[in-house]
Amino acid sequence: MTLPLSFSIYTLGCKLNQLESEALAGAFADSGFRVLSRPEEAQGQDADITAVNTCTVTGKAEQKARRVIRKLLRDCPSSCVLVTGCYAELDREELERLALESGALSKTGERRLFIIPGRWKKILQTLPAFLASALPGNRQELPSLIQFWMDKHEGNGETQDEPDWPNPQASFFRSRAFIKIQDGCDKHCSFCRVRLARGRSVSLEAEEALARLRDLEARGFGEAVLTGVNIGLYRAVAGKTELNMAGLLRFLLEGTAGIALRLSSLEPDEMTEDLFEILGSTRIRSHFHISVQSGSAAVLKRMGRNYGPETVEAAAARLRELKDDPFLACDIITGFPGEGERDFEETVELCRRIGFAWIHAFPYSPRPGTAAASMKPLVSEREAGKRVAVLMELAGQGRAAYVQRWLGRSVEAVCESGEDPCLFHAVSENYLRLLCRSAPGEERPLPGSAFTCRISTVENSGEADAVGEILC
Numbered sequence: 142m143t144l145p146l147s148f149s150i151y152t153l154g155c156k157l158n159q160l161e162s163e164a165l166a167g168a169f170a171d172s173g174f175r176v177l178s179r180p181e182e183a184q185g186q187d188a189d190i191t192a193v194n195t196c197t198v199t200g201k202a203e204q205k206a207r208r209v210i211r212k213l214l215r216d217c218p219s220s221c222v223l224v225t226g227c228y229a230e231l232d233r234e235e236l237e238r239l240a241l242e243s244g245a246l247s248k249t250g251e252r253r254l255f256i257i258p259g260r261w262k263k264i265l266q267t268l269p270a271f272l273a274s275a276l277p278g279n280r281q282e283l284p285s286l287i288q289f290w291m292d293k294h295e296g297n298g299e300t301q302d303e304p305d306w307p308n309p310q311a312s313f314f315r316s317r318a319f320i321k322i323q324d325g326c327d328k329h330c331s332f333c334r335v336r337l338a339r340g341r342s343v344s345l346e347a348e349e350a351l352a353r354l355r356d357l358e359a360r361g362f363g364e365a366v367l368t369g370v371n372i373g374l375y376r377a378v379a380g381k382t383e384l385n386m387a388g389l390l391r392f393l394l395e396g397t398a399g400i401a402l403r404l405s406s407l408e409p410d411e412m413t414e415d416l417f418e419i420l421g422s423t424r425i426r427s428h429f430h431i432s433v434q435s436g437s438a439a440v441l442k443r444m445g446r447n448y449g450p451e452t453v454e455a456a457a458a459r460l461r462e463l464k465d466d467p468f469l470a471c472d473i474i475t476g477f478p479g480e481g482e483r484d485f486e487e488t489v490e491l492c493r494r495i496g497f498a499w500i501h502a503f504p505y506s507p508r509p510g511t512a513a514a515s516m517k518p519l520v521s522e523r524e525a526g527k528r529v530a531v532l533m534e535l536a537g538q539g540r541a542a543y544v545q546r547w548l549g550r551s552v553e554a555v556c557e558s559g560e561d562p563c564l565f566h567a568v569s570e571n572y573l574r575l576l577c578r579s580a581p582g583e584e585r586p587l588p589g590s591a592f593t594c595r596i597s598t599v600e601n602s603g604e605a606d607a608v609g610e611i612l613c
């Protein structure tokens with residue numbers, strides 16, 4: 142008996158990429174491939190096909206992708222490597238060069254590294270079925286079949302701009318549920334090339350979003366994370382009503398019984414009163430990630446952002462009026478061209494005043510094709526790194542203070558999968574990573590389902606913030 146062909150995927154970047162990777166793994170599983178559930182495990186196991194879903198948001202993310210690809214080519218000599226995602230969309234030639242330099246050839250002398258642009262997502266979903274039907278049980282044929290499949294689609298000049306709305310049914314890498322409701326972006330932030338990779342903003346039909354949410358609720362999921370590149374740009378029509386993000390949230394909550402919603406990330410200028418009103422619902426998780434980027438009005442202007450620090454502060458204050466001590470997090474870029482010491486101090490002051498429970502800080506890196514790539518004066522990498530360190534310190538303090546404030550309180554949490562039958566990880570409604578233990582003889586909650594627990598003690602393991610005692 143021959144073992145089924147195996148597939149693994151290594152994902153870089155955002156939650157959207159993770160969801161799209163999950164969907165691709167699902168397509169391979171549906172076509173009879175054995176999906177290796179952990180990419181780290183996969184790298185050691187030399188899967189027959191390994192995909193790398195890349196990210197282009199920073200120079201570091203691209204560097205990491207190149208490192209992963211080289212490592213796969215070196216350590217997995219039998220694997221065919223598919224490189225896709227945003228970086229593959231924008232820098233196909235560069236990655237092709239890497240393929241040549243790395244000698245990406247199979248034992249039979251065929252090419253085994255394939256660069257599949259990010260916008261081929263929908264078409265890429267058809268590759269597993271094609272391979273399953275064409276493969277005569279001989280894995281040596283894989284490289285030539287993949288090449289044939291690529292030539293066919295390229296030769297047809299098929300448009301790859303059609304949006305893809307993955308809806309993975311099985312979960313390979315995580316147990317929480319995600320719904321992609323939006324893709325692309327219509328804004329022109331001067332540092333960003335994600336919009337170049339993913340194109341204009343498109344939205345999932347509201348009825349389809351509702352159907353997916355109802356399905357998750359029926360399957361016992363306690364919450365769903367709504368994700369996209371910029372979900373504040375969501376626009377769709379339900380019946381005769383035009384829906385924006387606030388409208389979609391109302392529509393989803395009205396059409397379901399109790400499943401909670403978590404939002405991936407919001408831009409400050411898109412947080413209108415209309416949206417705030419619905420964010421106050423008890424079924425919207427008390428966790429908001431605000432895409433702040435800087436606390437300096439001058440830097441924000443050069444970044445092409447349509448708000449100032451006062452908008453961020455007002456949004457944080459409004460969220461605190463609506464929710465009981467919500468988990469507020471933000472993204473900050475340090476070392477944007479022209480960011481002087483005073484500008485950075487303004488960012489630190491803004492973060493301090495708001496008291497974020499987490500700050501995701503990363504150094505600016507010029508992205509080819511963006512307006513900021515030619516802006517001056519540059520801030521040295523070293524200085525940008527030092528500024529990241531200052532913010533990370535603040536982030537650590539913010540998280541510790543937030544956990545302390547919640548000790549002894551009861552929260553709803555969603556169970557994440559894990560090997561141990563009694564000990565498992567969970568994410569609380571307010572985004573604390575919890576380590577929970579079910580009582581001897583008691584079954585632990587099902588992955589993805591909600592339960593109530595009391596936050597008992599601080600847990601500083603790096604993987605969890607606190608211990609959660611299960612109440613019901």
Ligand code: SF4
Pocket residue numbers: 326327328329330333334335336370371408
């Ligand atoms: S809002 Fe700006 S940073 Fe965010 S995806 Fe759109 S262009 Fe990029």
